[in-house]
Amino acid sequence: MATVILDDSGTPRRRGSALAARMGQSTERIVLGTAFIAVLFVVWDLVTVLGIEPPIILPSPAGVASALRSLFSSSDIWADFAASGKELCYGLALAAAVGIAAGLAIGWYTRLGYFVDPLISFLYAVPRVALGPLLVVWLGIGLSSKVALVFLISVFPVLVNTSSGVRSLDPHLVRVAHCFGASDLKIFRTIALPGSVPFILGGLRLAVGQSLIGVFVAELLGAQHGIGAMIDNAGQQFQTDIVFAGLLIFAAAGMLLTAIVRWLERRFDAWRV
Amino acid sequence: MAIAQASMLPEEVALAGRVSRTSGEASDYLHVRKASIAYAGRGAEIILAIDRIDLSVDRGEFVCLLGPSGCGKTTLLNAVAGFLAISSGALTFNGKPIDRPGPDRAMVFQQPGLLPWRNVLHNVTYGLEMSGRMRRREAAARAAALLELVGLADFAHSFPHQLSGGMQQRVNLARALAVEPELLLLDEPFASVDAQAREALQIELLAICNRAEVTALFVTHDVSEAVFLADRICVFSKRPGRIVREVRVRLPKPRDEVRLTPQFLTYVQEVAGVLGSAAPAASKTERSKEKRHGDGYPR
Numbered sequence: 001m002a003t004v005i006l007d008d009s010g011t012p013r014r015r016g017s018a019l020a021a022r023m024g025q026s027t028e029r030i031v032l033g034t035a036f037i038a039v040l041f042v043v044w045d046l047v048t049v050l051g052i053e054p055p056i057i058l059p060s061p062a063g064v065a066s067a068l069r070s071l072f073s074s075s076d077i078w079a080d081f082a083a084s085g086k087e088l089c090y091g092l093a094l095a096a097a098v099g100i101a102a103g104l105a106i107g108w109y110t111r112l113g114y115f116v117d118p119l120i121s122f123l124y125a126v127p128r129v130a131l132g133p134l135l136v137v138w139l140g141i142g143l144s145s146k147v148a149l150v151f152l153i154s155v156f157p158v159l160v161n162t163s164s165g166v167r168s169l170d171p172h173l174v175r176v177a178h179c180f181g182a183s184d185l186k187i188f189r190t191i192a193l194p195g196s197v198p199f200i201l202g203g204l205r206l207a208v209g210q211s212l213i214g215v216f217v218a219e220l221l222g223a224q225h226g227i228g229a230m231i232d233n234a235g236q237q238f239q240t241d242i243v244f245a246g247l248l249i250f251a252a253a254g255m256l257l258t259a260i261v262r263w264l265e266r267r268f269d270a271w272r273v
Numbered sequence: 274m275a276i277a278q279a280s281m282l283p284e285e286v287a288l289a290g291r292v293s294r295t296s297g298e299a300s301d302y303l304h305v306r307k308a309s310i311a312y313a314g315r316g317a318e319i320i321l322a323i324d325r326i327d328l329s330v331d332r333g334e335f336v337c338l339l340g341p342s343g344c345g346k347t348t349l350l351n352a353v354a355g356f357l358a359i360s361s362g363a364l365t366f367n368g369k370p371i372d373r374p375g376p377d378r379a380m381v382f383q384q385p386g387l388l389p390w391r392n393v394l395h396n397v398t399y400g401l402e403m404s405g406r407m408r409r410r411e412a413a414a415r416a417a418a419l420l421e422l423v424g425l426a427d428f429a430h431s432f433p434h435q436l437s438g439g440m441q442q443r444v445n446l447a448r449a450l451a452v453e454p455e456l457l458l459l460d461e462p463f464a465s466v467d468a469q470a471r472e473a474l475q476i477e478l479l480a481i482c483n484r485a486e487v488t489a490l491f492v493t494h495d496v497s498e499a500v501f502l503a504d505r506i507c508v509f510s511k512r513p514g515r516i517v518r519e520v521r522v523r524l525p526k527p528r529d530e531v532r533l534t535p536q537f538l539t540y541v542q543e544v545a546g547v548l549g550s551a552a553p554a555a556s557k558t559e560r561s562k563e564k565r566h567g568d569g570y571p572r
Contacts, residue, residue: 176386179354179374180452182403190399194390 059241067241068248076225083225084215086143088253091150092211099155099207100200103162107196108188113163124160128153129217141222150214157206165199166192201265208257212250302488303330303353303456308362309513310348322348324513325362330456335482335489337503339496339548345514346492347460353490354380354458366456376404379454381462385441387433393420393444394429400452412451419447422481439470446478450485457482459491463498475501476529483526496548500540501528508547518547 041061047053048060055063071077106113106120132149139145169192177187219228227246234242305328314320323345330336338346351357352364355374364371366378374380379400387396397416401407407415420426423443433441442462449457459478463471479502482489493499499506506520522540524531531537 170386172382172384172386173388175356176380176382177399177403178356179380180400180403181374181376186403186405190402191388194388197390 056238056240059244063241064244064248067239068245071242071245077230079225080227080230083143083223083229084219084227087146087150087215087218087226088211090143090147091214092154092207092257094147094151095155095158095207095211096204098151099158099203100162103159103200103203104166104193104196106159107163107166108192113167120156120159123152124156128156129213132217132221136221145221146215146218146223146226149218150211153214154207154211157210158200158203161199161203161206162196165196168199169195197268198265201261201268205258205261205265208261209254212254216250302332302367303328303490304363304365305329305349305353306363308349308352308359308364310345310352310357311360321513324515326514326516328507328516330488330490332488333486335479335491335502335504337499337506338490338492338509339499339506339544340494340509340514341511341548342494344509344511346509349514350380350458350460350490350492353456354378376400376406376452377454378456378458379449379452381442381445381449381457381459383461383464385433385438385445387441387444387448389433392430392432393425393436396433396444397447397451400448404452406452415451416447419451420444422450423447423477437470439466439474442466442474443477446474446481450481450487455488457487457489459489461493462491464493464495471498472532476527478502479526479528496545497532497537497541500524500537500544501532506544508544520544520547 045061048058106116131152135145135148139148173191174187177191216228219226220232223229227249231243231246305326307325307327309324310322311319312322326349338349340346348357352359353371355371388399394413394416397419398412401412417429420429423446425440425443428436463474466474475498491502500522503522506522507516508518510517520543524536
């Protein structure tokens with residue numbers, strides 16, 4: 001709070017005090033966010049301790065923790081991690097590569113955009129998890145159908161965002177570049193590409209969330225290993241503590257990936273106000 | 274201050290085209306003869322932006338195009354820059370017809386148009402990179418010297434959003450000067466800068482142009498700005514734009530203190546008189562229409 005007062009008193013170093021104010025803000029954010037989680041935990045624990053719900057419906061936090069511990073003490077979990085991790089990483093990497101490349105091309109070449117826009121709108125509108133059974137028929141029950149589903153689910157946010165980033169380039173900057181005799185390639189490299197970086201990263205952030213849905217749904221359609229398969233099995237056997245443990249693993253993976261994208265966004269956004 | 278900075282101009286920044294400013298016979302430098310520009314308005318309507326304009330600019334001359342907004346002066350500037358083709362007449366630069374933009378003619382727009390993801394130094398090297406005439410390190414050295422010239426040496430590593438509007442416009446000017454243009458085209462470059470910064474920028478621009486012997490074509494609707502900067506003022510009528518009068522401004526340079534002299538005020542009165550009789554205040558509907566089409570780009 002002291003930082004806010006510092007700001008009001010009009011210290012000569014505006015940058016410094018703005019930074020301090022921002023730091024104060026982020027501390028506040030962390031404190032309030034943590035407090036809410038803590039309250040939720042307490043309520044959850046109370047509900048289980050008081051026996052309002054039986055452990056088979058709602059396991060206690062301690063139960064979930066011990067389930068996690070026993071999961072990590074066996075070696076099966078690593079096979080699950082490896083399977084889900086492969087699906088996620090291959091699918092996401094493919095989605096990023098194809099989504100960025102195709103998005104740049106579609107955004108830059110207007111005619112290509114006209115050509116493929118109807119197809120993209122169609123695929124974007126279809127609930128892509130519904131393509132899962134079809135992919136299993138086409139590609140079998142192994143890794144490739146799962147990677148394909150993750151890819152299909154997460155490629156569109158990247159592609160659509162990237163192309164709209166390229167399309168929204170500042171016409172005034174283009175005129176300046178033309179004035180210096182810049183070629184189209186140079187305009188693409190120096191204006192369209194850097195200008196669309198924030199859009200690309202925004203698309204990646206959406207894709208990360210979507211890709212986890214892809215992993216889970218793909219494993220529901222039949223899998224030997226994988227965190228999603230583990231959750232599915234545990235659910236059928238009413239081992240809700242393992243279901244919860246699996247959910248936590250998914251959540252951790254999602255938060256980790258989002259944090260990476262956020263970090264990238266901050267790195268590239270140094271020039272933003 | 275401006276003069277001091279200008280005199281620090283290092284030799285390697287000395288700009289191209291420093292030929293004696295007296296060219297005797299009819300100029301073959303920038304030559305506009307009976308140039309008209311028309312473009313399609315809404316529907317079948319054809320709008321004549323400028324009408325049979327004759328203009329010759331000598332090497333080293335500072336010419337202001339002055340007129341009410343929407344009179345076609347920016348259209349003419351865009352044609353000289355090569356953004357816009359003329360509909361009839363002739364438009365030549367160094368004896369060759371102008372058909373496309375080129376780094377021999379650098380444009381300074383009203384909006385700074387800096388790349389937000391590049392720092393100031395790399396914004397100044399941008400034009401050099403685009404015309405691909407210079408190595409990276411040479412370009413950076415030239416940019417640093419030019420930033421010194423416009424008084425922004427300490428801000429080389431700042432980003433555009435950290436600068437004021439006036440400072441951004443100086444970066445814009447430095448970027449244009451970096452490509453060593455023979456002809457500097459300025460489209461109301463100081464219009465969106467506050468009054469105090471504008472006067473400082475005008476003084477600096479004049480000092481830079483004198484020092485580097487740049488030829489300048491400067492569009493403005495501000496009479497005192499035109500008198501302060503110009504060797505010659507071409508006063509435009511309202512659209513279709515024609516040059517109704519040329520006024521030669523014989524005020525000694527440097528002109529840092531000239532605004533306080535009676536001669537300056539006499540020129541301002543004279544030019545304002547010409548402008549007033551050439552372009553009586555447009556009616557409201559006409560003015561809004563001019564605003565729509567006024568920037569001289571076909572749409």
